[in-house]
């Protein structure tokens with residue numbers, strides 16, 4: 001079994017496959033410790049997919065979410081104690097999951113950059129930049145949003161929908177309230193900015209979800225950072241584009257599956273990508289295990305499970321995003337500022353609710369109450 005990419009999705013898949021007794025090799029191009037751009041917000045509900053405790057990599061437990069429009073007009077939502085929202089450092093989470101995969105028997109090769117993937121009769125062959133060749137009966141494509149393999153093997157959307165992001169990690173707490181995550185809507189055209197506390201610092205970022213990156217992120221951060229109590233030029237900026245969910249498509253082929261960002265699973269409204277990355281890693285492992293044991297003749301069960309457990313909610317999330325980000329001011333007034341709305345968003349972020357549960361009401365309100 002070969003897994004390309006040691007991020008959250010690949011490491012989760014590698015852990016579950018190794019634990020099920022398969023011989024797994026996890027291939028990761030980056031050396032350990034590289035800072036990975038990510039807000040790090042993640043529902044604690046992901047814990048149920050792992051038999052070990054995830055708390056060691058949780059930097060903060062979020063109890064409140066604050067929303068602003070152009071740094072004003074604040075709305076605050078208390079998160080229900082039963083559904084916490086965690087902040088993690090992605091590089092720590094990825095390494096922690098990968099270590100658990102190794103403890104369960106997986107092998108990691110890093111740095112190992114896959115440059116070629118080929119089907120050879122009944123097995124898959126990958127080649128590294130250095131020319132090393134490896135073979136496996138099955139392959140997990142988990143190399144993130146810039147994956148060339150997902151499209152090459154017809155896994156996921158034909159047309160990719162890309163969100164543009166800029167993120168910056170800053171030392172110190174600034175003016176952020178303890179255990180509070182912040183979302184700012186008005187400053188960003190077709191998107192939002194966030195500030196999530198981590199131990200000893202803050203992850204700040206800007207994301208746009210419709211059209212080409214129209215946001216002047218430099219300008220936005222110049223306004224946002226002083227409002228958060230930091231110098232306007234603080235931190236090192238990282239730019240990344242992110243595949244967001246763009247329709248129901250098969251995510252499997254003969255002995256191959258795509259997971260996480262490589263499968264374009266990221267939420268098109270709030271850019272939540274860690275939960276679907278972990279979910280798809282676990283589902284991929286379950287279905288590959290059955291297929292490798294010849295209990296099933298194909299991997300269709302994987303695509304079906306992701307559609308039922310994630311895609312159906314995202315198809316509503318995409319409709320909400322299309323309306324909300326076209327009329328963001330109306331969206332903020334009629335959506336976020338409604339007394340019940342922040343609670344709903346909090347419940348979506350914590351995984352207790354899907355977009356389908358709220359979509360019809362929200363879309364009608366945004367389209368007709370303007």
Ligand SMILES: Cc1cc2nc3c(=O)[nH]c(=O)nc-3n(C[C@H](O)[C@H](O)[C@H](O)COP(=O)(O)OP(=O)(O)OC[C@H]3O[C@@H](n4cnc5c(N)ncnc54)[C@H](O)[C@@H]3O)c2cc1C
Nearest residue numbers: 005007008009029038039040041114143144260261273274
């Ligand atoms: C700025 C930003 C903020 C975000 N904030 C949040 C948030 O707050 N909450 C949330 O839930 N999600 C967030 N996301 C989304 C989330 O980070 C991703 O959805 C998640 O990391 C996807 O995990 P993954 O394992 O699928 O992909 P990745 O984390 O991208 O992992 C892919 C791995 O594959 C490796 N790789 C790539 N190419 C190769 C190759 N050729 N050979 C070998 N290895 C390779 C990479 O080095 C990487 O380690 C954010 C994303 C960005 C960009």
